[in-house]
Amino acid sequence: MATPKAQKKVLLLCGDYMEDYEVAMVPFQALQAYGVSVDAVCPGKKAESRGHNFTLNATFDEIEASKYDGLVIPGGRAPEYLAMNESVLKLVNKFSNPGKPIASICHGQLILAAAGAIKGRKCTAYPALKPVVVAAGAHWIEAETMASCTVDGNLVTGVAYFGHPEYIRLFIKALGGTVTGSDKRILFLCGDYMEDYEVTVPFQSLQALECHVDAVCPNKRAGDKCVTAVHDFEGDQTYSEKPGHVFTLTANFEGLDTSSYDALVIPGGRAPEYLALDETVIKMVKEFMEAGKPVASICHGQQILSAAGVLKGKKCTAYPAVKLNVVLSGGTWLEPEPIDRCFTDGNLVTGAAWPGHPEFISQFMSLLGVRVSF
Numbered sequence: 001m002a003t004p005k006a007q008k009k010v011l012l013l014c015g016d017y018m019e020d021y022e023v024a025m026v027p028f029q030a031l032q033a034y035g036v037s038v039d040a041v042c043p044g045k046k047a048e049s050r051g052h053n054f055t056l057n058a059t060f061d062e063i064e065a066s067k068y069d070g071l072v073i074p075g076g077r078a079p080e081y082l083a084m085n086e087s088v089l090k091l092v093n094k095f096s097n098p099g100k101p102i103a104s105i106c107h108g109q110l111i112l113a114a115a116g117a118i119k120g121r122k123c124t125a126y127p128a129l130k131p132v133v134v135a136a137g138a139h140w141i142e143a144e145t146m147a148s149c150t151v152d153g154n155l156v157t158g159v160a161y162f163g164h165p166e167y168i169r170l171f172i173k174a175l176g177g178t179v180t181g182s183d184k185r186i187l188f189l190c191g192d193y194m195e196d197y198e199v200t201v202p203f204q205s206l207q208a209l210e211c212h213v214d215a216v217c218p219n220k221r222a223g224d225k226c227v228t229a230v231h232d233f234e235g236d237q238t239y240s241e242k243p244g245h246v247f248t249l250t251a252n253f254e255g256l257d258t259s260s261y262d263a264l265v266i267p268g269g270r271a272p273e274y275l276a277l278d279e280t281v282i283k284m285v286k287e288f289m290e291a292g293k294p295v296a297s298i299c300h301g302q303q304i305l306s307a308a309g310v311l312k313g314k315k316c317t318a319y320p321a322v323k324l325n326v327v328l329s330g331g332t333w334l335e336p337e338p339i340d341r342c343f344t345d346g347n348l349v350t351g352a353a354w355p356g357h358p359e360f361i362s363q364f365m366s367l368l369g370v371r372v373s374f
Helices: 021-033 078-082 086-096 106-114 127-135 161-174 196-208 271-275 279-290 299-308 320-328 354-368
Strands: 008-013 036-041 070-073 102-105 149-152 155-158 178-180 185-189 212-216 225-232 240-248 263-266 295-298 342-345 348-351 371-373
Touching: 008 021, 008 086, 021 036, 021 070, 021 161, 021 196, 021 354, 070 086, 070 106, 070 161, 078 106, 086 102, 086 106, 102 106, 102 161, 106 127, 106 155, 149 161, 155 161, 161 178, 161 196, 185 196, 185 279, 196 212, 196 225, 196 240, 196 263, 196 354, 263 279, 263 299, 263 354, 271 299, 279 295, 279 299, 295 299, 295 354, 299 320, 299 348, 342 354, 348 354
Parallel strands: 008 036, 008 070, 070 102, 102 155, 185 212, 185 263, 263 295, 295 348
Antiparallel strands: 149 155, 178 371, 225 240, 342 348
16 A cells, blocks of 8 residues: 655656657656655646647656656657756656666657666666667667566666566666555456557556466457557546457456455456456355445546446545446445545445556555555
């Protein structure tokens, strides 16, 4: 669980067309869930300016590097032009020179190269960056997989977002953090067009804590894929919908022994609409709830809980359009104001949408007995 007050403060260096997983949707929200204060900044933009469907929460020109314990540099297209910005390079050196922890992934190492921060250091990156990294004087570490990460002192580098669990875990360690209570087995109930961030952020955040996490889907097996959708909040009357990443399942649904898992997570999105009609899904959910095991459900995931009849007498929130499902199934509706508000009632954690991931994951960690300490 997260500490009541953040004990570490980290800066996230952003730019337009950064890779979305590599910035907000995993490191940003995961670190906050662990009790780390995270400020996201971008040159030329102020707090609340929008980047790649991501809202900044601090202003670049007002940053005092001395107040931060570490720096995170996402990949994507942004590092190509951020590496040409002298103010960015000066900022990076304010972390690099005193040896503060720096985590950089994918194309983020372009910025480190331009700042002279990897000379003589072991470093990996997205494979296409090898010539630049070598020319900058780094010792290139060939990645065995796209999930590979490398550590050299205060520097953590990764190849791509597939490696987030190890990448985040190594950064937490570099910050002086320790994880306890991570001997948990957690099951994710998935389906096509589940919300992209609502599956990947909790999944990788829990893996980063060294929990064993499996993802299953009816009529699919380990190694099969689920397509996802990104639901965003852009000022319209309801959320917008865009294609998301492809998510790989890790276990077979058929023959699954739910008794071998300590907890259940139900992502939102479009999938719950049809998963709620599957009797095997309903049976699975009932088994977790009746056993009193921790269950975390977000957004439209509560459609499944409603169909399973497990919300009667429970205090619960969800995406506002799901209120009818909650009320008709006997749940006590809790208004999600603001939209990132989450609630715990007994063994059940509910949230309204992915902006609430830090609180959603933190409350789930509390039920699991998992703690990050600094």
